[in-house]
Amino acid sequence: MDANTLFEQIKKKQSVLCVGLDTDLEKVPQHLLLEEDPIFAFNKAIIDATHHVAVAYKPNTAFYEAYGIKGWQSLKKTINYLNDNHPDIFTIADAKRGDIGNTSSRYAKAFFEDLGFDSVTTAPYMGKDSIEPFLAFEGKFTIMLALTSNPGALDFQTQKVGAAELYKKVLETSKSWENSERLMYVVGATKAEYLAEIRQIIPKAFLLVPGVGAQGGSMDDVFKYGATETAGLLINSSRGIIYASAEKDFAEAAAAEAEKLQRQMAVHLKQLN
Numbered sequence: 321m322d323a324n325t326l327f328e329q330i331k332k333k334q335s336v337l338c339v340g341l342d343t344d345l346e347k348v349p350q351h352l353l354l355e356e357d358p359i360f361a362f363n364k365a366i367i368d369a370t371h372h373v374a375v376a377y378k379p380n381t382a383f384y385e386a387y388g389i390k391g392w393q394s395l396k397k398t399i400n401y402l403n404d405n406h407p408d409i410f411t412i413a414d415a416k417r418g419d420i421g422n423t424s425s426r427y428a429k430a431f432f433e434d435l436g437f438d439s440v441t442t443a444p445y446m447g448k449d450s451i452e453p454f455l456a457f458e459g460k461f462t463i464m465l466a467l468t469s470n471p472g473a474l475d476f477q478t479q480k481v482g483a484a485e486l487y488k489k490v491l492e493t494s495k496s497w498e499n500s501e502r503l504m505y506v507v508g509a510t511k512a513e514y515l516a517e518i519r520q521i522i523p524k525a526f527l528l529v530p531g532v533g534a535q536g537g538s539m540d541d542v543f544k545y546g547a548t549e550t551a552g553l554l555i556n557s558s559r560g561i562i563y564a565s566a567e568k569d570f571a572e573a574a575a576a577e578a579e580k581l582q583r584q585m586a587v588h589l590k591q592l593n
Contacts, residue, residue: 469508509537
């Protein structure tokens, strides 16, 4: 998928909604546990209920790895279902990988070729040679952690390295890497006050923004400081949508929450023309 396809979805749906598929068998409705594959049954129902307002889906791989081979099979079925039925919707493997070059190449091959994701999240702590192998895949995107929404982000990311904070150094350095035009970045909504400065460094790149809503992030601020003329944003919601209900109406409740967010996004997108 290219960035234009993603932008067309944003315009068509008036939405920048990314639905996080953080599927936990301890939280899904009990009646689904009778299914042959409860994880896939849950994911399919959520996708069917929300795809009209979602432009991206983001399974967090930890929730699948935790169940061993069965979890990986559920993940594979989920991405196959998305690719077969909604090929224009952007898919993100939230795996936060990053290692020495040959290892990163294997990670990239697993998520891009075997599983068929459009993108994968990465951690840049090991530097250029841990990220460039992901960027070598044409038609795929690498979403690199930049400034995250968790409390521990302040331990390293905002510490000064010379005259600038570390996250700014990471952003600036990443622009020099081969195929850096395939980079997107994770910036937490709870750090929205930093977005204006981030946009000075990466004015056009797409940002994956978690943390709106339950974690305290402001959608108004995210759009005010982070939006570009092509939107440039994917705003993720996971638990607030997929666990809106633990009863048999879970899919309908998920749709209602997704639509509520989409309506808010549409107001901001119209202001961007």
